[in-house]
Amino acid sequence: MVIGIPKERKVQEYRVALTPQAVGVLVQHGHKVLVEKSAGLGSGITDQEFKNAGARIARNEKELFKKSKLIVKVKEPIAEEYSLIKENHIIFSYLHIAADKKLVQALKKSKCRAIAFETVELPDGSLPLLAPMSRIAGRLSVQVGVHFLQKSKGGKGVLLSGAAGVRNGKVTVIGGGTVGYNAVLSALGLGADVTVIDIKQGVLEYYYDRFEGKVRTLPSYPEVIEKELKDSDLVVGAVLVTGAKAPKVITKKMISNMEKGSLFVDVAIDQGGCSETSRPTNHDSPVYKVNDVLHYCVTNMPSLVSKTSTYSLSNVILPYVLQVADGKIDEAPSILKGINIDNGDLLINLN
Incomplete structure (x- = not known):
């Protein structure tokens, strides 16, 4: 099979789907790989x-497709x-179609087969191709928080670790999945006072x-969410319903009760966001304010650490790319x- 790896077009998207090492494995299995220039x-x-890994370089995206x-x-x-x-294409990427009706219509119209990394699911319910970027996004959510809580960046001027005689910063994480877990690790590592909110008792335990x-x-x-947000310096939205729109667990009223200069990082923005006040942003203009509360809703956070993200993603998707290229989708x-x-039909529930 001929496999094409295009250059990403999203604003400040610096990642690439596969590394030369992964390309070498695909070539060894008899596949041809085209990589767009740069x-x-x-x-x-x-x-x-x-x-050097065996790929050919396509001059532009049109040639590659x-x-x-x-x-x-x-x-x-x-x-x-x-x-x-086109109809003959298999698109294999993060798609997040629940938050993008125009993309849904375009993919249906093309009659291609569109496979989303984020909905590839193992028997135990885990999402192996979403997990690596969720880990990175979770850790970045606190790193971003440290940056934008600075007074010069529009924040309230709080150090999450606190200082002698001064309270530690308070971080509230809503959703205890992979993103939430990694946000907690980072926040605790900085010495913050951390709270996790989740709908499942087993997760809390x-x-x-x-x-x-x-x-x-x-x-x-x-x-509970309203009370915790009121006292929080940094709130991380880490709510996920596989393949569907994220539920709006945070209301405008809850945001309005937060202290001026607090920060809300909505990692669920790829799936529409988990707050009524969320709207997608990009790395060129990452934050906006609602009731003087900063909102960071960038839809491709892991691009901030593109080298780490690229190698992490490539490592985990390679076995699945091989299965698709080998024509073994029906066996997986x-x-x-x-x-x-697939062929113009929507196969998942977006609500």
């Missing part, structure tokens, strides 16, 4: 490195790429045991679950 530069990978059957991307196709997608009571655990009721139930759109 696709890896944002992650410190040159065209020559891809060529024309000559390839399997398109492996990081982020969902943007509007300027829609016309390049895990956090209580894992962190020996050092992390406060609370059930996800509206009145986890990949079948990842098919969002």
